[in-house]
Amino acid sequence: xxxxxxxxxxxxxxxxxxxxxxxxxxxxxxxxxxxxxxxxxxxxxxxxxxxxxxxxxxxxxxxxxxxxxxxxxxxxxxxxxxxxxxxxxxxxxxxxxxxxxxxxxxxxxxxxxxxxxxxxxxxxxxxxxxxxxxxxxxxxxxxxxxx
Amino acid sequence: xxxxxxxxxxxxxxxxxxxxxxxxxxxxxxxxxxxxxxxxxxxxxxxxxxxxxxxxxxxxxxxxxxxxxxxxxxxxxxxxxxxxxxx
Numbered sequence: 001x002x003x004x005x006x007x008x009x010x011x012x013x014x015x016x017x018x019x020x021x022x023x024x025x026x027x028x029x030x031x032x033x034x035x036x037x038x039x040x041x042x043x044x045x046x047x048x049x050x051x052x053x054x055x056x057x058x059x060x061x062x063x064x065x066x067x068x069x070x071x072x073x074x075x076x077x078x079x080x081x082x083x084x085x086x087x088x089x090x091x092x093x094x095x096x097x098x099x100x101x102x103x104x105x106x107x108x109x110x111x112x113x114x115x116x117x118x119x120x121x122x123x124x125x126x127x128x129x130x131x132x133x134x135x136x137x138x139x140x141x142x143x144x145x146x147x
Numbered sequence: 148x149x150x151x152x153x154x155x156x157x158x159x160x161x162x163x164x165x166x167x168x169x170x171x172x173x174x175x176x177x178x179x180x181x182x183x184x185x186x187x188x189x190x191x192x193x194x195x196x197x198x199x200x201x202x203x204x205x206x207x208x209x210x211x212x213x214x215x216x217x218x219x220x221x222x223x224x225x226x227x228x229x230x231x232x233x234x
Contacts, residue, residue, distance in 0.1 A: 049226055
């Protein structure tokens, strides 16, 4: 089962993890991404391409399901203005085995960062505003799965 | 009937153009994403600056990724944006 959510609302990590666990298997892996406090970040604003976002996330989830024996995949990504420490993204995968759950969760995050149409704009405590740029390490991490 | 395409912009592309979307007519000879970019770059200084360095841009045609050589064919929407930075 695939669950995709994109919106401004926060998510309940425990409830989402239990929902995946309820789909069977005994190996559940999850990743939570939050707004990192790197010293002088005031807030982060996430823009997305509404007509494309869910479609792109579903494609990533389907690719994970075809590569690993999974019972469930949940991807939740927030948009809008987020403060330091707030949740941004949640990925939960459920399988019969630990490796499949952990690897597929890692795959989904690596692909999401380079394919899903989201853009982050940061505002510093001194008021400076900047669009975050793509990181070469993220591109490499995503490409390593395409073997 | 004249062909047309809805072009939609995101992130700094949208901010620098001061525009989130626009409808453009596709004249004869406009067949690929690259042709559309050349046409946009001819519109004036603001456009030229953004659309002359296409290595900094990514494209989606009807919500699927494309490259400059991708044919427009009957697509309705071309999205132009910087590399994505979600997660």
